[in-house]
Amino acid sequence: MPQHLYHQHRQPVSFQSYHRGCNKRAKCAILYIHNVAFVRRRNNNSLSNKVQQPEDHDNIQPGYLGPTPPSGQLPQRGERLWVERPEQLLHATNILTQASIIAIDAEFTQARPRTQGEVVKSGPRLAVLQLAVDGHCFVVDGLRLSDLSALSQVTDNPENTILLHGAGADMRVMAERGLNVAHYFDLEATCRSVFGQHESSLAAMLQRAFNIRLDKSLQRTDWTRRPLPPAMIAYAARDAEVTLALYHWLDRHYRHVLKLHESTNLADPVATWIExxxxxxxxxxxxxxxxxxxxxxxxxxxxxxxxxxxxxLVNVTHPMRRNRLLRLIADLSLTQLASDILPLLQAITSDERAGSIRALGRLGIKSAREPIRRLLQDPVHDVRKSALTALQSLDGKEPRVQRAMPLKSSDGVRSWIVETKPSESPPADEKDWKARLRSIIEP
Structure with a gap:
């Protein structure tokens, strides 16, 4: 390529950059060579100017790294019955009331706004309810059967143990049909406490506990279609059956964690404002x-x-509720409770270990660095990730200042009591604008 062309053009050129005497083929060749040289020069400059980033040693390995008990065997499949008439529901209820452990799963759909009495509802609508006991599984048509109250003697009985995998949504749609669960275990929460939130799905747990792959291809299908194909009925029944089998596997290997997730209608002895x-x-x-x-x-x-x-902290034993309590303590900046939180770093559930790490990190308790650092080797990914985040926060963070306690007068005006001398001004390095605002409000 001519030197005067190479040095003259520092940007990609076009045909019009050259005189008209060149033929088209020569123009294309010169243009190609020049643009290749330009791209190479640009890449070389970017590589020479690029700062080499140090290797990130803070990345933590994903997944569960702890031991797993040996795989079990699924029991033989029992009788599956489709329930769509009141007499069939009564027959199912008679069998279910003879069992003390019942696994329940629900299939529902997002329904359009509908009127029920004088109330307009638009939430999820129960389509199919599956109830499994040893030897039987009943798939109840929640659309054709308008009255499911017969099942309340199964769900509302505190002597019965109801098994759910992901209790929140299922219990809400059941409550809309008058079925309130009095005594239950949420197996998804139990598995999350042992293996972490990314390892607690029903499919992941069946792979771990029974070495089988669960087909979830029909999970988002239309459960309002009638009649339901046999494949969909079998799919619905299987979810309840494997939930029952998973409970027995957890009870055999993780009974101490399972008992912590037992839920009843009895409230914990805590202050009314905390509940x-x-x-x-x-x-x-x-x-x-x-x-x-x-x-x-x-x-x-x-x-x-x-x-x-x-x-x-002493009276609440349910891991999820205790985790919410730890969040409340951190929100209120109760640094005086740090000594009560530290023992929870050794809790048997990953929820409590991760929750206590986050609370201590938010409170800025620098004395907790070493106990938290040891949890970088925890078998559960959620705990390792929380420990890494807390350590990064504690490295450059001062202990959190106790928040001022708010007051509300009879006329509804809110104020804060600031327990500092009137002449004192907020520290110059105070980063919390809310704390600065509270520090200048007179009680």
Missing amino acids: PFLRGTSHASPEMAVAEARARGIIANKAQLHADCRAA
């Missing part, structure tokens, strides 16, 4: 909930606030 946070139904922020409790005389002072949360 909505444990249920996940509180519509107020933690600060406003404390303000309401102080206005009603439920909380007298800050010492009682600490005592209520400390007592709840």
